[in-house]
Amino acid sequence: MVVVRETTTVRSGARLRPVRPAGWWFDAFLLAGFAALTLALAEGLLHDLDLAVSEWAFAHDPAPLYWTARVFNLLGQGGWLLMPVSGALALAVGWRRHSVRPLLLVAGAFVLTYLTIGPLKTWTDRAAPSATVKEPFLPPGEAVEIFNRLPAGAYSMSYPSGHVANAIVWYGVIAVLLTALTAGRLPPVAYRLIRFAPPAILLVTTTFLNFHWLTDGLAALLLGVVLDRVLHRVPWDDLPLPGALRDWDRPFISTP
Template sequence: MRLRPVRPAGWRWDALLLAALVALTVLLTTGHLLGLDRAVADWADTHRPTAAYWTARVLNYLGQGTPLTLLAAGVGVLVGIRLHSVRPVLPPIAAFVLTYLTIGPLKLWTDRAAPSASIKEPFLPEGDAVRLFHTDGPYGVSYPSGHVANSIVWYGVLALLLAPLLRTFGRTVPPRLVTLVRVLPPVVVLCTTTYLGWHWLTDSLAGLLLGLLLDRILHRVPWDDLPLPGRLRDWDRPFISYP
């Protein structure tokens, strides 16, 4: 059983993503980049007219984890039914487990407030709102951005399932469409979640790094070759290499 190739190839990119996430966290912990976060948040706060606010808010729904989870699971089930295989359901399950075990624990551990926390929580010192490891309560779950990480992971899973789904209807998916599905929503979510003041800029960058790392892990898995229990022999058809 061989791992599937990813682009760009090589484990060094995975190592670089992880190292960059660790380095970013260390820099924030030691007080660096906080001024940049504050400057971006202050600019967004003074350049947010009503029309732009609601446009960004609507577009930010592209990164909602629960709807994306349900959508990916639904597409996986649909492909599985059409191919008579359980394998298309495995990527959504793995993506849910990976995001659940990484994003949430990191948020709780780093305990960072969102840019708007000082408004919602008047007792929160202004200078502390941007720091990691500083507060308890519902507003200490800002780092990394779950919206950004989720959008990268889940649209990557949807792109993985899109081609097999269309092939079951006798159609092919243009490579540019796959790229668009994987790239455009995360970019939109990164920009809107920062612009709305729901995350600091470095929250979004951390979500980007973590999401890319998880995406590479998921795309390395040889889904068509994973061993399954004998009782599933009649539901064991491949889906990625399905003609």
Template sequence: MRESGRGTGTVRRSALRLRPVYPAGWWFDALLLIGLAGITLALANGHLYGLDQSVREWSDTHRPDVAYWIARVFNYLGQGGWLLTPLAAILGIATGLRSRSIRPLLVVAAAFVATYVTIGPFKIWTDRAAPSSKLPPEESVKIFNNHLPVGEYSMSYPSGHVANAIIWYGVISLLLVALLRTLGRPHPPAGLALAIRIAPPAIVFCTTTYLSFHWITDSVAGLLLGLFVDRILTRVPWDDIPLPRLPGHVDRPGVFTSTS
């Protein structure tokens, strides 16, 4: 139950309870981080390069024009800057207006910060060229390659397309379900949220590797990092976060947990 804090201008609520994730428990998050660290360490020691080069060679020799353009179009599903972030922002604004609450915008802001402080710095730190580089494959495949020439793209690891897709489609599914509730659809079509969370990221994973935009280990690392961040965001009890009492009661809860 809500209680007004005296003299503080804030709203006190009962102890925050994390929202459920599947699989439950932090053990799975630990496995994701261990997997990410393991792949990074293996690459740093020169392992998995053969796998990366084999997948790249197969993709480059099995890419007819029709398949290329189909993959290129579907790969846009992973564009964070001009597609996923604006789409999530639009859904956040629409859900906020319908529910008369600022809380949906907090979800978008948190996802933006989470992607900004994880994916970008990881790419800068690892210094890896893309498989489409003009450098010899045995040189471009290396991670922590501080000897890349000036102007060479060196932010391939992990795949931002894959990580962004997992994180942002998780946010989009959460906001879309909440928006449908405000439109009188308390029970969205079965599997809708799950399909949004799984299908686009899976497509992006396949296309970004097939097009040689990323090495296969880039995509796997992006998958692990994206799932970890997504699980953190999914756990946040957005309706229970204490907020200052705002004009118009736009701090109201119940956006993600009720039909009102």
């Protein structure tokens, strides 16, 4: 959990902030898991699992449960929820702390997710489960394939789940900003709830709604945690800024 600094300090050099578990070995482990999962899908080893879960979800979607899942799935909307909320919190923290540094955190999260999740979706070229019941009406055995060489479009960008991966990153950003905004008084239970509940909810809802295959969400968990750890390693309080921003150069977070 981050602790808010109340005074400006002299920054002699930017050092990576610690994360838990410490060390790069855990990042390598997660990336190896992502690579192994992708390879297994390329070899067709997990297609039966994805198809079985998808078939069950299609057969067990009564209206009340379906619409409840649709509402909770809105937690993963990046364009009109996660990024605007993060931006608003960054502005509030920046105004309170008299610093532009909270905006650097939001910009960093945007760049990091933009350069990783989208290109991976394009490269893996996997259809969503719903492509079997809507345009382009693919057979399930074809839709579940990865590296499918499908035409560009919504049904060829399923892997990994953007909802889940983005939730891990952006709710991590929101938790940091809320901690700074409350001057470190955000209860630990609330911090953990913000960090971990939305990705778990989105893993369940995107799978249940057949927006994604189960393995899309599992891959997104692995990738999202790596991106989150990279983002939290960056010493946002110590990055060099232009002299023109000297009056708006106060720190807003510290190492956990």
